[in-house]
């Protein structure tokens with residue numbers, strides 16, 4: 001499948017997964033790939049922008065104001081932060097309450113309201129995302145979601161509120177959000193995981209929760225930080241060196257032997273987990289390589305974007321369609 005076709009299947013892509021698995025990194029790489037495919041992309045960071053600025057080579061953290069962070073021919077990436085407070089101010093301003101809006105938020109009234117009406121923060125943010133999606137200014141809106149447990153709660157908040165609010169603007173906001181979440185042509189969730197035991201367990205469990213509780217379509221699973229399979233790791237180091245015409249000192253030989261054993265163990269663990277994931281979660285996969293660098297920046301984002309691009313090329317459109325049918 002062509003990356004552009006893949007990335008325009010739905011206008012909102014929520015990137016979710018356990019903390020530290022690479023959600024922000026994958027969000028940046030997807031944004032880059034989409035912009036390189038000629039799309040206008042908006043990246044929305046919830047709460048704070050985390051590693052996003054450094055992934056785009058920006059020197060300060062992102063804010064409420066939209067900021068162009070990458071341009072490529074017809075495509076571009078714009079980034080912004082969207083907090084519940086921001087969303088509330090905007091909501092009040094849109095509803096003719098401009099003068100009180102800022103003061104209300106500064107006075108901490110949102111905290112009081114949020115305690116009284118669970119789900120209101122999430123609805124304000126998702127309502128804003130829905131408004132951006134509807135406005136159609138961007139071809140793709142990428143949401144760097146909170147860690148999984150929170151993300152499920154985040155997305156189910158709309159139904160909770162719908163049950164609680166009998167009428168009024170909040171109820172219609174909630175039902176609009178639910179409509180967006182349930183429409184695979186408008187919104188999908190991409191789950192990110194690492195090929196390790198606990199993250200795979202959590203991924204399998206939450207995948208079902210997203211489908212059952214939120215009713216949102218799950219796109220392919222992004223398996224991040226996969227180690228490339230190296231051959232010959234079980235060879236005896238001394239013999240392998242001799243074969244290559246090298247003579248190694250004993251400490252070097254021992255260190256290499258240890259490194260090879262470590263990598264072999266890691267590879268075996270990884271293949272076992274990848275196999276388990278395949279049998280227990282029938283979703284297409286996009287595998288991304290582990291990059292051996294101290295800190296990821298725009299260059300690594302470009303490499304990961306290219307890796308997503310070629311993994312997407314290998315995706316079978318009919319397999320994706322089958323996943324779509326199952327989820328709805």
Ligand SMILES: Nc1ncnc2c1ncn2[C@@H]1O[C@H](COP(=O)(O)OP(=O)(O)O)[C@@H](O)[C@H]1O
Nearest residue numbers: 019020021022023024025051225289290291296
């Ligand atoms: N493919 C990768 N190769 C190497 N390091 C990675 C890769 N993906 C993410 N990382 C690193 O892992 C850490 C967590 O990534 P991040 O995207 O911030 O995760 P999350 O947003 O899920 O918390 C960061 O230090 C990041 O640089």
Ligand SMILES: [Mg+2]
Nearest residue numbers: 023024050051
């Ligand atoms: Mg993050």
